Amino acid sequence: MKQRKYLLSWLLVMGTAVCLGLWAFTGATANAAAKEFACAPEGKVNKEICSEAQLAGFSCFFKKFEGARSLHFKVSVKNTSDKPQRYRVRIFLDNGKAIGGLIPRKTKKGLIKPGQTATFVYPVGRMPDRPASIDLFITTVGQ
Helix, strand or coil, X not given: CHHHHHHHHHHHHHHHHHHHHHHHHHHHHHHHXXXXXXXCCCCXXXXXXXXXXXXXXXXXXEEEECCEEEXXXXXXXXXXXXXXXXXXXXXXXXXXXXXXXXXXXXXXXXXXXXXXXXXXXXXECCCCCCCCCEEEEEEECCC
């Protein structure tokens, strides 16, 4: 009877160790897959940004989206005006795809205050490669 308890305890400990190891491994590979890089070759990003905003960051990374490896754009916008703002971001790719949205997405927590920066990630469905050129437009949205 004691041997059975010992065997059961040993199997439980080993099973837990294996599960934790697999969990740690999948977390490490997921973080490695989200490595950021320049979205397009040098000089192939056309930017039109309103005077009330400053582009604080613009990078890309690949991550699973809708079950497939897809391109994601990470856009950071800084409010350079003297009043709270909301921005519309539009990204047009060379292959005809377009994505975008609002920053902040919802106004329940308020708008972006002067001097603050907000970031949002835009996934591009079924886009496994880096685009050759990008057009980026950032405008303000009326309050």
